[in-house]
Amino acid sequence: MRRLTWMVLLWAWLVPSMAATVVHESVIHRREIAIASKLRCTVCQAESLAVSQAGLARDMRKLIRQKLRAGETPAQIRAYFVKRYGDYILLKPPFDPLGAILWIWPFALAAAFGGVAIAVMRRRAHAPMPPSAPELGPEDQARIEALTRQE
Amino acid sequence: MVSGVSLNLIELGHFAAYLAFFVAITQALAPLAARVFKAPGLRTVSVNAAALLFLLTTVGALTIVYSLLTNNFSVLYVASNSNTHLPIFYKIAALWGGHRGSLYLWVWIMTGYAAAVAYHGRSRYPDRLPVIMAVEGALIAGFYGLILFLSDPFTRLFPIPAQGQNMNPLLQDPGMVIHPPMLYMGYVGFSIPFSFAMAALLTNWKSELWIGHTRRWALFAWGFLTAGIIFGAWWSYYVLGWGGYWGWDPVENASFMPWLMGTALIHSISVQERRRMLHTWNIFLIITTFALSLLGTFLVRSGVLASVHAFSAAPGQGIYLLTFMVVVLTLAFGLFLVKGGYQQAEESFISPFSRESMFIWNNVIFTVACASVLLGTLYPLFLQAATGARISVGPPYFDLVMVPIFLIMLVVMAIGPLVSWRKANVLKLRGRLVAPTLVGVAFAALVVVVWGPVYWTAPVAVGLVAFVATSIFANLARAVAQRRKQHKEGLAQAFMATVLGNRRHYGGMIVHMGILVIVIGLTGSGLFASSKLVMMAPGDILQVAHERVRFDGTRNVRGPDYTAVQGRLTILNNGAQLRPEQRVFFGSPMQVERPSVNSTPLRDVYVDIGDKHDGKWEIHLFVNPLVNFIWTGGGIVIGGLAFSLSDYVRRRKHAVATSGAVASHS
Incomplete structure (x- = not known):
């Protein structure tokens, strides 16, 4: 009985996740942008695939889209591009011997x-206080008063 | 077509430029000659030379502009950057539309600054002025050498073509007309503090005596650099059509690095003025800021970088600029190491709870930020040169590294102005932090509640902005209340007196508010933007975010120097029309997409039109929230800076008006 309960629970969990492999187009689009914005357009000048208007970038975005529809994960897609173009295509350098620094x-x-x-700051926390500004003498006071009266 | 005298007027400018080159060399050497030949009279030569240099350079610039306006295609620069169809506005702007002319503008601005300092300093620091001018003259001579020998804008062309090529279509935009002069005013402006610092190191001039003067020049340059960067972002947004404004492109970074160090500098100078500390550090910052300006010039003009902003440059220029930069910086840092010790102030007390310690943290953070951008920009170049390996360092890296750094900066920005100089009362400070902290947390919570699971930076940034804003207003309110109590004034009067009486401080606070507005804009547009790229037939409706847009079709239009396919779209929410274009300029094979934007304070609807396939057009629609905050914030920053600098003008007038009274008393 207990085993059956587990089976039912497992089914309840698995079935929706299997159905979810058919992903909605808007989700595909979001993922496509997310992946494309982290990959470099290899024929452009410092632009990502997501923003480039070059024909190649358009084709590569299409490829990303197709792979997403075929059910590949973003990590798999990234790995595919790295295999073909090398680390150069990653706009975020990986943490490897070259990129670690x-x-x-x-x-x-x-x-x-x-x-x-x-x-x-610790060293100077014990240094003497700097001398404060010299006090105003009576002459200075008189001058200030004269000036303020004029205004 | 022009003829006779006006055709050859450009030669007058060419002659003036050569003359200017020799004047600059004279300016650089005069104080040295005065010393060697024991003829002190020679020193003033370098001051007078600065005025002559500006005059001659102006003559050169005017002849180039005249040649552009009269379509004198016998000048290579005119023939390759302008043509008869180009509107007059852009013909003038063509002076900085190409590499050679823009380098000339750079030098022109530099001579203008030098002349201004010569005028400003003749009564204030006449004994050191010749040396300052000599340093400035040496820098100008260096750039003139590049102009005259490697990228001469006065070069003639024969036979004379009947028509010129077009100015780069991407540059034909008001944003691009303003952006370069602003940026150069910023870059070049930092050469003035640099010249002061060099002159001070050479002549053992205590920095207390001159740092106040450089502060104003530095603020001035910083303001222009800020405006230049904002206009650059504006241009990128409204012209390039990718829906963004900042891409961590190497050339953008090249302008951002001097900005970061310049920001550290203008804060750090305040500490020296108030507390007589950080003398040597300030000189280091001055040198570094200018070094980064030079580095930016090198990166943009040498061809080592590929970027939408870069110039295509002739060979030899890269080597020249690199050599020039290395020589200048070796001399500068060498001089700093040898003689910087003279400027060292006495060690005095620093409390960890004091305004000065907060300024030190400001400097630490800005320096780390700048060094991170520097490595991210240069490391791929080094790696490729050294090992041939190619890697990319792009927006995902910079966003990840820089955003946390800036968020920490906001914390310092909030607490800094609350802490008093010398030693703060910790209890009082704690009390002052309560309200801002509560407001900040409340706003952060609000963001989480309203927008649910967003990237962590959204609530943190909004919370910090609220935190900083509350602390600024609370501080102001305390000062006004204090004044009302002391002077028995009304609210409005006390407010005006407080703010107008301390323009330097409140100008700074206005700048901070502007930065906060920019941060809101960056957060909104960075994290909440959405877009779609689809093929649309006339009559189709597309929805992005809450905006529904209908594509009504296209028509062909004609501009002064281009033809275009114009898309016609209607935003159904507010009935606004969008008119994106795909332009083909005369004499250019390039098709240029010009986006169309409908802006409201809270969101931009931004659309591009692409190619046509099977009766459908490619439409790229973006909904970018809060982008207007970035431009508005930029305006507030510049306004705050102007307000802060107006203090200087007011004081000078006041000094003139009252000097008689003081004299009669003493």
Whole structure:
């Protein structure tokens, strides 16, 4: 009995997910844009596939669309393009020996600069207060009053 | 067709430019000669030369403009960038429409700045002025060398063609007419603080004595650079037709890097003025900002980058610019290392809870931001040169890295102005942070509730914007209340007196508000935009977001120097008409899509028309929310900056008006 319950539950879970392989066109379009905006248009000047008006970009978007309709996942599609064009097509460089420095650099730099700033502030937290501006003498006061009266 | 004197007037300009080159060299060498020959009189030569240099360069520029206006195709530059069909407006703008002319504009602006400093400094810092002018003269001579020997806009063409080629169609837009001069005013403006810093290092001039002067030049340049970047984004949005305004394109980055360092600089100078710290750091920032301006020029003009904004350049220019940049920067940083120590201030107390420490964090964040953009822009170039491997660093990378950095920046922006100089009262500060924090959290929660699962940056950005805005207004309200209590004034009077009395501070706060408005625009258009690309037959209706658009068909239209297929679309929600075009310019094989935009404060409907297949047209429709906030915010930033700088004018007038009274008292 218990086993049957599990079977029913499993079915209840699986059937809708199988049906969902037929994905709605608007979802396909959203995914297409999401994938295309992360891939470079290889014949353009620093443009992604999503924004390029070049013929090649149009064909590649179509290819993405077809693959999505055929049920491929975004990861599979990306892998397909990387296999054909190399890492060059990825607008977000991967974390591999060549691209790692791009991801480490901002954090390393923030740590280094932040560290220096904290060190300087800690060192100077015990430095003497700077002399404050000299007090105004009676002559200065008189001058200020004269000026304000004129206004 | 022109003839006789007016045909050859360009030679006068050419002669003036050569003369200017030698004047610039004289300007650079005069103080040195004065020293070597022990003839102090020679020093003033470099100051007077600055005025002459500007005059000669202006003559050169005017002859180019005259040649453009009179269709003098015997000038190669005119023949390759202008033709008889081009509207007058664009004929003038053609001065910076091509590589050679725009480089000339660059130098023209530079000589203008130098002349302005010469005028400004003649009574304020006459003893150092010759050295400042010498540095400026050396830089100008360097650029003149490039112009005259490698990209001469005065070159003649024979036989004279009957018609010129067209100006790059993409540049035929009002946004593009304004964008380059603004940008150059910014880039070149940072050469003035640079010249001050070099002169100071060379002559042991304590930076306290000159940093105030450079602050105004730096602010001025920063304002133009900001405006230039915004106009560039505007042009990209309204002309390029990809539905976006900023693509982390290498050339955009090239203008953004000096902006980041310039922003650090204008904040850091305030610390030096108020607290006499960071003297050496400020000089470093000044040099770095100008270095990045030079780097930007090199990247854009050497041909190493492929970009929609870049110029196609002749060989040799890249080498020249690289050499020039390396020489200038080696000398500058070398001088800084050798003599920068002289500028070192006494170490004084810094509390972690003080305005100055907040400024230091501002500097840390902007420097990290700039260095990240720098690596992202240059690393692919280095990698390809060194190993041949090609990688791309594009918008997904920069968005991921830069957005968090900017969000942290907003936090500092909110807290900074609340913290007092020297040492803040922590309890008081805590009290002042309560209301802004609550408002910020409330707004962030609101975003989550209304829009549900959006990318995490949306609620965080909106929350931080609300946080900063509340803290600015609360601060203002406290100052006004204080004044009302002290001076027994009415609300309006106290408000005016407070804001007008401290223009520098409140100008800065207006700039901050402008930045917040821009952040709202970036968040809205970056995260909530939607688009569709479909084939449409006349009568078809397309819906994107809540906007329903009907395609009514096309017709052929004619512009002054192009023919176009014009799409006719109607937005059914408000009845507005959209007229995107696909233009074919005379003498250009390129088809140019010109989008059409219907803007309301809250959203843009943006449409492109593409090719025709089987009686259907390719229509690309975007609905971009809040894009207008970006342009409005840019306007607020510039307005705030002008308000802040107006303090200087007011003080000067005041000083003139009251100097008599002071003299009579003392």
